[in-house]
Amino acid sequence: MKATIERAKLLRCLSHVQSVVERRNTIPILSNVLIEASGDGLVKIMATDLDLQVVESLTANRVDSAGAITVSAHLLFDIARKLPDGSEVSLETADNRMVVKAGRTRYQLPTLPRDDFPVIVEGDLPTSFTIPAATLAELIDRTKFAISTEETRYYLNGIFLHVAEDAMGGPVLKAAATDGHRLARFTIARPDGAEGMPDVIVPRKAVNEIRKLLEECLDSAVQIDLSPSKIRFTLGGAGGVVLTSKLIDGTFPDYSRVIPTANDKLLKLDPKSFFAGVDRVATIATEKTRAVKMALEADKVTLSVTSPDNGNAAEELAADYRSEPMEIGFNAGYLKDILQQIDSDTVELHLADAGAPTLIRKDEKSPALYVLMPMRV
Template sequence: MKATIERATLLKSLSHVQSVVERRNTIPILSNVLIEASSDGALRFMATDLDLQIVETMSAYSVETPGSITVSAHTLFEIARKLPDGSQVMLDAADGKMLVRAGRSRFTLPTLPRDDFPVIAEGDLPTSFELAAAELVQIIDKTRFAISTEETRYYLNGIFLHVADDDRPVLKAAATDGHRLARVTLDRPDGADGMPDVIVPRKCIAELRKLLDERGDSRVQVDLSASKIRFTLGSAILTSKLIDGTFPDYSRVIPTANDKLLKIDPRAFEQGVDRVATIATEKTRAVKMALEKDKITLSVTSPENGTAAEEVEGQYGSDGFEIGFNARYLLDILGEIDGDVVELHLADSSAPTLIRENDKATALYVLMPMRV
């Protein structure tokens, strides 16, 4: 294989594929990127960790000898990153080695044969629909902070996608770690009818989000079955196995009878929580909210660091009471509120609280209280 490619093009492709590759691998070829040069002048880069696979196709400056080879993804990425801007990079693979040449720089890297490289067999992906890149960004940003990191509850280690028939056909995305729940509801895209319930793993979500940053206002093709999902974003194709598990019936924890309503400026609320949480420690992450008519007092008490309190204005007309929340969880939710007002629907100090911008908002959050 022998091909020449612009450094910027090579770097862009490698930045996408190398992040899929795990730093530590017991199987040597999984540390490599597969490079395929075709006679039509295209270069194809592919990387996998056996659960997630990315393929990106780029135009080469020239392809002298078509062929394919695998080489260390991280090493090639670091080389491309350090080469001068505007340089042409020649990749020449033969006899178990690959020569990388750009300007006065020369690198010789060991290679492994293409035939040993594993490929995820997609099988049939019967459900197929398109989403705007902006809609996918919204789904990811407004839910992924609630994905559980507990490996024992593996079925919570991703975003749950499913369709429903509420007052209209919808596509819903939900994530929870047992302490908080985030859900986004969008109009159901054409082709998503009859879609199986799927859990998209955390790593796939992270890689997809990076790719979406470059997609602007374009559309993304989504193809899925009960076990795999594929996202096509222009020149990049991301394929992932889905989490084989059952997501809990989260609708049961969304409160419907919380009768105490607090309306508050999310930025002022966020800044107040952040300030008083300065003295909170790992053990005392709880921020106490004392609610009175149109006044909220935030406070933190830490045996090691002392106390902090701040008053924040808000609209509240129900009976006064106190409730505690994990400061980090509350800040994560408030950070995703775009409007000028956020609604907290409360019941009592031990019941889950519903948080949303308003009843028309696409995103909804549920937060479990803490004892304070």
């Protein structure tokens, strides 16, 4: 194989695929990217960790001889980063080595044969639909912070996607994530082609990788193809980036049962000042005392944290509250995570009592909805 590629193109492509590759690998070939050059001038670069695979194609300046080889992903990426701007990079294979040349710089890198490189077999992906990249990015941003990191509850280690009939607005696609302490749900109109789609759980690593890739194509559309066991995202059309991932084989709990419907106490306040107030009083919180107490009275909220080691802190905030006084405690970090998602002048907290889950949202029309379990204070 011999191909010459613009350094900027090579670097951009490697930056997309190399983050899939784990830094420590017991299987040497999984540390490598597969580089495949074809006679028509296309170069395909692929990386995998056996659960997730990213492929991107680029147009080379020249392909002198077609072929395929695998080489260390992180090493080639670091080399491409350090080469001068505007340079042409020549990749040539000979005697189990890849020679990388740019200007007067020359590297010889060890390689492994292409036939050893594992490829995820997608099989049939019967459900297919497109979604604006910006919508998919928002769906991920509004939910991924609530994904559980507890490996024992592996079925919570991703975003749950399912279609449903909405009582108000017809057929919808819902994305949900929970770690047992908080729940995030985002709803969009069901895309054409998603009817009859199986319920799927997209793993956390795939969610993070696709979100990074979306950043460069927010004004385009993403094609999603899926089956009960695999999902494929195609960004940038033909010749773009294709990310294929295995799905989590498990059953996501019926989260709708924890969304409160009869919380009769309504608190409205400015999410930015609420976030800042929680952040300030939580300064003295320790690992043992992460709870912030909220004392609700007519048109005000008093936030307080008491720490046996660091003393106590309190702050009063103006609020719209007209129900009877009550006190409730929340994990300060979880509360801040949710408040960061609210991009408006007011946030609504629908409360019942100190032991019941609280519903948090921008307003009743908001596609995003959050549920937070209280803490004892």
